[in-house]
Amino acid sequence: MITSKSEEETKKIAKKIAEKVENGGFIALFGDLGSGKTVFVKGLAEAFNIKGFSVKSPTYTYIRRYPLEIKNIYHIDLYRLEKIDELLLREILELMEDDKNILIIEWAEKMLENLPSKRIDVVFKYLDENSRQIDIHDKTGN
Numbered sequence: 490m491i492t493s494k495s496e497e498e499t500k501k502i503a504k505k506i507a508e509k510v511e512n513g514g515f516i517a518l519f520g521d522l523g524s525g526k527t528v529f530v531k532g533l534a535e536a537f538n539i540k541g542f543s544v545k546s547p548t549y550t551y552i553r554r555y556p557l558e559i560k561n562i563y564h565i566d567l568y569r570l571e572k573i574d575e576l577l578l579r580e581i582l583e584l585m586e587d588d589k590n591i592l593i594i595e596w597a598e599k600m601l602e603n604l605p606s607k608r609i610d611v612v613f614k615y616l617d618e619n620s621r622q623i624d625i626h627d628k629t630g631n
């Protein structure tokens with residue numbers, strides 16, 4: 490259990506996690522509105538040197554792709570969905586097949602039954618204006 494006292498601190502925590510998935514992996518983000526999930530993704534994006542990271546969720550699709558040299562990073566935000574639908578799920582499962590891909594999912598609880606067993610869970614909790622509790626569960630076995 491970690492307590493982050495600022496946006497910058499949350500990004501730093503993300504950068505440590507980035508090392509664990511740099512060759513591919515799945516990060517599932519859980520937590521309420523405004524608890525820091527997207528700030529965390531921004532930290533990951535900085536770690537991977539992504540230019541033009543967008544914090545906005547895409548309008549017509551739920552998946553945003555950031556191409557890197559030999560792999561791709563996918564930022565997926567399920568916020569607006571009641572529950573994940575078949576089509577989107579199939580798309581995500583397909584992306585997971587390439588183990589070089591890095592998938593980062595906000596509101597991962599909306600596909601709880603379909604999350605891969607090897608993943609890193611990051612759970613955010615709002616404590617006060619500038620503090621967030623961040624719990625990391627590394628289920629990759631590495």
Ligand SMILES: Nc1ncnc2c1ncn2[C@@H]1O[C@H](COP(=O)(O)OP(=O)(O)OP(=O)(O)O)[C@@H](O)[C@H]1O
Nearest residue numbers: 493494495496499522523524525526527528619621
């Ligand atoms: N310690 C902290 N860590 C992260 N964000 C913080 C912290 N303290 C304050 N904040 C603020 O909290 C907000 C977090 O917003 P963010 O968009 O990351 O939340 P979110 O979990 O992605 O929400 P949503 O579910 O709406 O996408 C930002 O405005 C950020 O500046």
Ligand SMILES: [Mg+2]
Nearest residue numbers: 526527528595
């Ligand atoms: Mg967000």
